[in-house]
Amino acid sequence: MNLTGLKLSVSSEIGTLRALLIHSPDSGLGKVVPSKAQDWLFEDIVHLDILRKHEYDYYLKILLYFLDPDLIKGKLEEIDQSSQRRSFFKPRNPAFHGSRKVVELEGLLADILAEPPTRQKLVASVCALEDCSYRLQDEFNAMPAGDLASMLISGSVNGKMHFAPIPNLIFTRDIGIVINDHILLNKPAKKARLRETLIAKYLFFNHPLFASYRENVLEIPNSFNNFLRPGDDTDEKTTLEGGDVMVVSPSHILIGCSERTSVSGASEAVKLLFEKGVITKATLIRIPHKRDFMHIDTLFTQVKRDTWVVLGSVASRQVKPEPEPADRFTDKKSKDKTQIMQFEKGRVGQPREFACIEDLLDDISSNDLGSTIPTTFIYSGNNSFPFDAREQWTDSCNLLALKEGVVIGYDRNDKTAEAFREKGFSVIKAADLVQQFENGGTDPQSLTNTLITVPSAELSRARGGFHCMSMPLNRSEL
Numbered sequence: 001m002n003l004t005g006l007k008l009s010v011s012s013e014i015g016t017l018r019a020l021l022i023h024s025p026d027s028g029l030g031k032v033v034p035s036k037a038q039d040w041l042f043e044d045i046v047h048l049d050i051l052r053k054h055e056y057d058y059y060l061k062i063l064l065y066f067l068d069p070d071l072i073k074g075k076l077e078e079i080d081q082s083s084q085r086r087s088f089f090k091p092r093n094p095a096f097h098g099s100r101k102v103v104e105l106e107g108l109l110a111d112i113l114a115e116p117p118t119r120q121k122l123v124a125s126v127c128a129l130e131d132c133s134y135r136l137q138d139e140f141n142a143m144p145a146g147d148l149a150s151m152l153i154s155g156s157v158n159g160k161m162h163f164a165p166i167p168n169l170i171f172t173r174d175i176g177i178v179i180n181d182h183i184l185l186n187k188p189a190k191k192a193r194l195r196e197t198l199i200a201k202y203l204f205f206n207h208p209l210f211a212s213y214r215e216n217v218l219e220i221p222n223s224f225n226n227f228l229r230p231g232d233d234t235d236e237k238t239t240l241e242g243g244d245v246m247v248v249s250p251s252h253i254l255i256g257c258s259e260r261t262s263v264s265g266a267s268e269a270v271k272l273l274f275e276k277g278v279i280t281k282a283t284l285i286r287i288p289h290k291r292d293f294m295h296i297d298t299l300f301t302q303v304k305r306d307t308w309v310v311l312g313s314v315a316s317r318q319v320k321p322e323p324e325p326a327d328r329f330t331d332k333k334s335k336d337k338t339q340i341m342q343f344e345k346g347r348v349g350q351p352r353e354f355a356c357i358e359d360l361l362d363d364i365s366s367n368d369l370g371s372t373i374p375t376t377f378i379y380s381g382n383n384s385f386p387f388d389a390r391e392q393w394t395d396s397c398n399l400l401a402l403k404e405g406v407v408i409g410y411d412r413n414d415k416t417a418e419a420f421r422e423k424g425f426s427v428i429k430a431a432d433l434v435q436q437f438e439n440g441g442t443d444p445q446s447l448t449n450t451l452i453t454v455p456s457a458e459l460s461r462a463r464g465g466f467h468c469m470s471m472p473l474n475r476s477e478l
């Protein structure tokens with residue numbers, strides 16, 4: 001794929017999306033077995049055909065109408081014909097869309113594997129990680145680049161499974177983050193995500209698409225005594241996953257300290273970003289270390305300059321109940337408390353603290369983004385128990401902004417959609433919107449204040465939403 005000349009530029013969560021990196025669900029998702037589902041960070045096994053045809057394909061169509069309409073407009077009927085067998089959506093098919101704005105990761109991987117030196121290094125690294133035999137490594141090296149790319153992702157070739165799939169690669173958010181014109185690589189907390197990280201590292205350092213940004217690829221170092229620590233406890237490790245990083249303004253990023261991102265990972269990232277002059281302000285947000293809240297983008301995402309969708313029970317200021325006598329015995333572990341500290345480059349003295357996530361988001365809206373009206377919070381499940389928790393679990397707070405005020409999420413979060421309507425938003429099904437785009441009833445430019453909903457019965461079992469399923473490469477400045 002000839003993809004030279006793409007400009008990396010992300011300085012907000014809501015500027016009009018111009019280019020992003022995605023990975024469409026590959027056959028590996030259909031190979032998750034019940035006994036390994038949780039180890040591979042899926043909550044359940046998924047039905048691959050339904051997940052692709054009736055769910056993810058809508059996401060892709062919407063992305064293309066917004067970012068690269070020439071590839072899709074006027075062709076919908078043909079693309080959807082059953083005789084086409086989804087060829088438009090299959091990376092290795094000649095009829096594949098091949099967008100240079102909605103960029104498919106598998107194609108990039110095949111490109112770098114066509115270069116023998118890169119192929120040999122990457123194959124050797126994957127084989128070391130997956131404990132493959134020397135002979136198998138030689139076999140992999142002799143494979144055509146396209147087959148090899150698909151095998152390195154799905155784990156299988158010609159019906160044979162050589163190692164585990166990496167089904168979480170659909171969550172491209174987590175493999176790296178574009179901050180202005182730099183790329184911060186991740187250091188995953190979970191073993192199931194190690195191969196993804198390796199692939200991402202090779203892509204950013206070797207693909208011509210990123211050629212002019214080589215010097216801007218940032219790798220978080222391990223703390224110097226990393227390898228001296230006894231045992232396998234991941235708590236103390238230096239880890240950082242992309243879902244915990246949000247670029248909220250050209251100078252300010254948020255980093256979650258969570259189940260996945262350690263304090264040392266966050267701290268090393270901030271040091272690096274300050275040192276390289278990428279940003280001047282970083283806010284660290286400690287959230288409860290729980291599977292439900294693995295990254296900060298599972299708790300809140302931005303909708304507009306002055307509007308955020310949040311889980312109220314964690315983000316709002318909590319009124320402390322009178323302590324019960326036994327509370328003295330049950331002092332909450334610090335890991336379960338929310339704590340927020342803001343650091344500015346060159347500033348001496350105490351960092352600034354915020355009492356709750358909403359206070360921080362309000363400060364960002366008013367002071368970083370210049371909003372002059374009161375900040376709006378739209379709550380998961382319309383802030384009523386148990387729908388708040390239920391819908392957060394199925395990613396009601398994990399929305400992707402296609403442009404300011406137009407976000408995309410799952411259709412199953414009814415009460416959250418109700419909350420959007422109450423705040424003046426339209427809620428429209430992706431299938432209907434696609435039809436309207438196609439027949440000229442509306443167009444992406446004229447859409448305002450809208451939540452687009454995508455079918456999600458299967459996708460939501462993978463435990464991530466569209467914010468996770470996107471790695472923005474370019475957004476217009478706000």
Ligand SMILES: NC(=[NH2+])NCCC[C@H](N)C(=O)O
Binds near residue numbers: 041297465
């Ligand atoms: N940015 C995110 N919230 N990503 C969600 C990742 C979900 C994935 N199954 C995992 O547990 O790793």
